[in-house]
Amino acid sequence: MIVHLAVLLGFQLIGETLSRGLGLIVPGPVIGMVLLLGFFIAFPRVAAMVQPTALGLLSHLSLLFVPAGVGIVGHLDRLGEDGVAILLALAGSTALAIAVGALVFVGLARLVGTPNE
Amino acid sequence: MNSLPEIWTFLAREPLLWLTATLVAYAIGDALFGWSGKRPYVNPVLIAVVLLAGLLWATGVTYATYFEGAQFVHFMLGPATVALAAPLYANLGKIKSSAIPMIGALVAGSVTAIISALGIAWALGVRGEVLLSLAPKSVTAPVALGVSEAIGGSPTLTAVLVILTGIMGAVMATPLLNLLRIKNWQARGFAVGVASHGIGTARAFQVNETAGAFAGIGMGLNAVLTAIIAPIIVRFFL
Numbered sequence: 001m002i003v004h005l006a007v008l009l010g011f012q013l014i015g016e017t018l019s020r021g022l023g024l025i026v027p028g029p030v031i032g033m034v035l036l037l038g039f040f041i042a043f044p045r046v047a048a049m050v051q052p053t054a055l056g057l058l059s060h061l062s063l064l065f066v067p068a069g070v071g072i073v074g075h076l077d078r079l080g081e082d083g084v085a086i087l088l089a090l091a092g093s094t095a096l097a098i099a100v101g102a103l104v105f106v107g108l109a110r111l112v113g114t115p116n117e
Numbered sequence: 118m119n120s121l122p123e124i125w126t127f128l129a130r131e132p133l134l135w136l137t138a139t140l141v142a143y144a145i146g147d148a149l150f151g152w153s154g155k156r157p158y159v160n161p162v163l164i165a166v167v168l169l170a171g172l173l174w175a176t177g178v179t180y181a182t183y184f185e186g187a188q189f190v191h192f193m194l195g196p197a198t199v200a201l202a203a204p205l206y207a208n209l210g211k212i213k214s215s216a217i218p219m220i221g222a223l224v225a226g227s228v229t230a231i232i233s234a235l236g237i238a239w240a241l242g243v244r245g246e247v248l249l250s251l252a253p254k255s256v257t258a259p260v261a262l263g264v265s266e267a268i269g270g271s272p273t274l275t276a277v278l279v280i281l282t283g284i285m286g287a288v289m290a291t292p293l294l295n296l297l298r299i300k301n302w303q304a305r306g307f308a309v310g311v312a313s314h315g316i317g318t319a320r321a322f323q324v325n326e327t328a329g330a331f332a333g334i335g336m337g338l339n340a341v342l343t344a345i346i347a348p349i350i351v352r353f354f355l
Contacts, residue, residue, distance in 0.1 A: 005196065008196040008199045008200055009195075009196055009199075011199045011202075012195045012196055012198075012199045015199070025260065025263055025264075025341075025344045026260070026340065026341060026344075027198075027257070027259040027260060027340070028195070029194070029195045029196075029198035029199050030198060030257075030337050030340060032195075032198070032199040033198055033199050033200075033201050033202045033205075033333075033337065034202075034337075036199055036202035037202040037205050037206055039202075040202060040203075040206040041206070041209070047203070047206050050203060051203050051206075051207070053200075054200035054201075054202070054203030054204075055200075055203055055204065055326075057193070057196065057197050057200045058197060058200055058201065058203070058204065058322055058329065059322065061197055061315070061318065061319035061322055062143070062147075062161050062162050062316070062319040062320070062323070063139075063140070063143045063161075063162075063165075063190060064190055064191065064193050064194045064197055064319075065162050065194070065280070065283065065315065065316050065319065066139055066142065066143055066162060066165045066166060066169070066187070066190065067139060067183075067184060067187035067188065067190050067191040068191060068258065068276075068280060069162055069163075069165070069166035069280050069284070070166050070169045070170055070173070070180065070183060070187065071180055071184070071276075072166075072276065072277045072280045072281070073166065073170035073173075074180055075273060075274070075276070075277045076277065078271075078273065078274050078277060079274075079277070080247070082238075082241075082242075082243045082247050084241075085237075085238055085241035085242060085243050086238060086243065086247070086251070086278070087281070088237060088238075088241060089233075089234050089235075089237040089238035089241065089243070089251060090234065090251075090254065090278060090281055090282050090285055091285055091289075092233060092234075092237045093229070093230050093231075093233035093234035093237060093254075093255075094230070094255070094282055094285045094286045094289065094312050094313055095289055095293055096229050096230075096233045097226045097227075097229045097230035097233065097255060097308070097311065097312035098226070098286060098289070098290055098293055098294065098308045098309055098312045098313070099293060099294075099297060099308075100225050100226055100229040100308075101222045101223075101225055101226025101229070101304075101307065101308030101311050101312060101335070102222070102294055102297065102299045102301075102304045102305055102307075102308035103297065103299070104218070104221045104222045104225040104226070105215075105218045105219070105221065105222035105301070105303065105304035105307055105308060106218075106299055106301050106304045107221075108217055108218040108221040108222070109215065109218040109301065109303075109304065112217050112218070
């Protein structure tokens with residue numbers, strides 16, 4: 001468990017270092033994720049070891065957004081007089097993006113004959 | 118012996134109280150979510166946020182004090198993002214065979230999110246800095262803030278819009294995708310990750326592990342794509 005967590009933090013550290021060092025727009029943890037995926041492919045045994053800890057952490061992913069969420073409450077007044085318009089834009093565009101993304105995915109999967117599940 | 122107000126003054130300043138409060142608020146949200154029969158609009162993040170915001174407001178404790186304790190939870194977002202490599206690895210075969218649908222859905226979802234957000238807000242009379250702050254709202258917070266700053270938006274406002282988008286996506290994804298009769302977990306998860314980043318991804322993991330893995334990829338890929346195309350698209354709205 002401790003070693004697994006150290007692996008995750010280690011890859012985050014490498015990602016952070018690369019992101020800052022090279023001035024990349026992609027955040028460090030995302031780079032760390034890509035590198036860890038490469039590491040798993042190279043060493044499948046490590047993947048089998050770290051898998052339970054990683055999935056355990058991800059099963060509580062929602063919790064991790066709570067502190068940031070509480071932070072936005074104080075900023076809701078920043079929406080100002082445009083508040084209703086902004087909320088409509090967010091709701092409309094989020095629904096459209098989910099619908100269009102999923103429909104395109106399904107359409108292309110049928111077109112190229114990807115096995116469906 | 119200390120009086121109650123003295124004990125409160127001590128506790129309110131300590132990380133322990135607010136770390137505990139964060140976990141308890143989330144546990145309440147999660148329990149309500151379970152009792153409701155896992156209905157998507159009973160969102161544990163939303164419930165916890167409302168409970169904690171109410172508690173801070175009632176006790177007059179500042180967000181900075183709250184965050185002293187909550188930062189330990191917030192910090193885990195980094196390693197959790199790295200941990201997304203695990204479901205990606207487990208789904209590697211499916212990901213390889215779905216490369217073409219993913220690229221198509223990524224471009225379509227990302228462009229739709231940016232243009233429709235700007236378009237709707239523009240039509241309703243929103244202009245200037247507030248309008249620009251909307252463009253990167255579908256991507257994960259650190260990237261969205263950077264993009265917002267680069268295109269002349271307000272990073273603070275964008276942070277608010279990112280969280281709201283995530284919660285909206287998490288709440289509406291299941292009913293919307295059921296309405297469209299899309300049963301493919303890969304398609305469902307991927308679209309949610311592209312449109313509503315980590316909060317949508319967290320929701321996808323609650324529903325199905327494959328959906329969660331594909332949401333994680335959608336989130337990661339859209340972070341990169343939006344950083345490239347948002348600055349180009351906003352030019353048409355200036």
